Amino acid sequence: MAGHSQFKNIMHRKGAQDKKRAKIFARHTREIMVAARSGLPDPEQNSTLRNAIMAARAANMPKDNIDRAIKRVAGGEDVANYEDVRYEGYGPAGVAVIVDASTDNRNRTASEVRTAFSKLGGNLGETGSVSFMFDRVGSLTYPASVADADAMFEAAVEAGADNVESTDDDHEIICDPSDFADVRDALIEKFGPPTELGLQWKPQNTISLNEDQASTMLKLIDTLDDNDDVQNVSANFEIDDEIMAKLTAG
Structure with missing residues (x-):
């Protein structure tokens, strides 16, 4: 049973109702970037990245924001090197x-x-x-x-x-x-x-x-x-x- x-x-x-959307999205962006750096920036070949993307979608994060975060890592853009x-x-x-x-x-x-x-x-x-x-x-x-x-x-x-x-x-x-x-x-x-x-x-x-x-x-x-x-x-x-x-x- x-x-x-x-x-x-x-x-x-995260995602509590009293949190501002911008802050929630910023944290999901960071999670996506860390996950993309941990392996290939392709969710089909990187399960951690796929989880991060799905969590972001569950928080109603726009697809453009998600794609932009992945592209920043894939394109080698000079962004902060976050670590867990x-x-x-x-x-x-x-x-x-x-x-x-x-x-x-x-x-x-x-x-x-x-x-x-x-x-x-x-x-x-x-x-x-x-x-x-x-x-x-x-x-x-x-x-x-x-x-x-x-x-x-x-x-x-x-x-x-x-x-x-x-x-x-x-x-x-x-x-x-x-x-x-x-x-x-x-x-x-x-x-x-x-x-x-x-x-x-x-x-x-x-x-x-x-x-x-x-x-x-x-x-x-x-x-x-x-x-x-x-x-x-x-x-x-x-x-x-x-x-x-x-x-x-x-």
Whole structure:
């Protein structure tokens, strides 16, 4: 039977409604350029680039913007040499936090991320200090309207996925990263493009936060998220719906 999602308020994903489109597009552009540099600038022969393009399309990024980013790399244009980096640390109440970033200046980004942790009750650790508490997974999200939970679960497992976490709003398909391309292609053929896709850090266990802890934790995530170099923030906390509603009211 299909699983039930327990992590809808844990992953802090790009594309949040309160983010400006220009900032979202800039980050997708950076992801596309990094992916294009990692192999051939052809999505048919570069699975990482294909994932980046599909994520950009899910965010309604115009095709011209996507094509322009790829052409800049393919044409050898003198653009910033971005690289992917990961930071790990602890937030308020011992919450484990992973920050994925793409930067052309590692020292600047590390300093800014460290400052954000320090100012908001956390501390930056060494690589590997918290990632052992997460599983690296492939994830695709579809609206609940495309299929009922059992039908989506059956299709996903047939495609090679490990599980489906369904709510009244959507289905999140989880798979091993090595199977992600096959699962992605099979589900797109059956259901069309997902609303979100990519590799994610899924926490193995979660920490429930009280109102004060939750308030500080959300401020930390927002501060990190506002950094242009930060692509994604993952953390192993859980906030009660009533507390979340109170903190986000207005």
